[in-house]
Amino acid sequence: MRYENANRLSPSPVEAEDDTLKVAVVYTSDRATLSAMQKAAVLADSLHARLTLVYPQIVPYPRPLTSPPVLPEFTEKRLHTIASQIPVDTEIQVCLCRDREDALAATLKPQSVVVLGGRKRWWPTAEKSLARKLRRAGHEVIFTETE
Numbered sequence: 491m492r493y494e495n496a497n498r499l500s501p502s503p504v505e506a507e508d509d510t511l512k513v514a515v516v517y518t519s520d521r522a523t524l525s526a527m528q529k530a531a532v533l534a535d536s537l538h539a540r541l542t543l544v545y546p547q548i549v550p551y552p553r554p555l556t557s558p559p560v561l562p563e564f565t566e567k568r569l570h571t572i573a574s575q576i577p578v579d580t581e582i583q584v585c586l587c588r589d590r591e592d593a594l595a596a597t598l599k600p601q602s603v604v605v606l607g608g609r610k611r612w613w614p615t616a617e618k619s620l621a622r623k624l625r626r627a628g629h630e631v632i633f634t635e636t637e
Contacts, residue, residue: 511539513603516546516594516624517569518617522607524572525636530605531578533632539603542581543573546593549586558586591623603630610635 513534517523527543534541547565549558558565565584573580587593598604604624608617621633 511537511603512542512599513537513539513605514542514544514598515605515607516544516620518607518620520568520572522609522617522634522636524575524607526605526607526634527572527576527578527580529632529634531576533603533605534578537603540581541576541578542583543569544594544597545569545582545584546587546590546597547584548590549588551588555586555588591620594624595627598624598629601628601630603632605632605634607634607636610637 513530515523515526515530518526523543527541530541533539545565547558547560549555553559562584566582569582569584573582583597585593585597587596606617606621606624608615608621618633621631624631
């Protein structure tokens with residue numbers, strides 16, 4: 491488990507300099523993320539890639555960026571519970587940030603493979619909007635819908 495400030499400039503685990511392909515799963519909700527991780531695990535296995543669960547944790551402006559409103563230990567336990575349901579070694583990365591899209595832009599390597607989950611709706615959802623923004627940023631995005 492690694493915590494990081496999305497405003498820093500040093501390489502993050504998703505940007506590590508080794509040549510191993512990485513599949514990033516962006517946390518949206520527990521159920522949608524579990525569905526996305528199941529799909530990403532199959533993809534990572536077939537591509538011989540590593541799986542990274544990225545959790546952009548929003549810290550509101552009145553608080554210092556290093557002091558999230560939810561204890562990091564709680565976040566860590568929750569993410570480990572989700573990741574343990576998938577039989578693939580998963581690296582967990584928590585990004586403390588003010589804006590989710592900015593954090594992902596700072597965290598994801600250019601042209602990353604990203605798997606994102608969301609509820610199946612006929613109208614645009616926040617998750618579908620995020621997937622669209624990530625595609626515009628040049629990432630390969632796979633969107634999984636849950637009922």
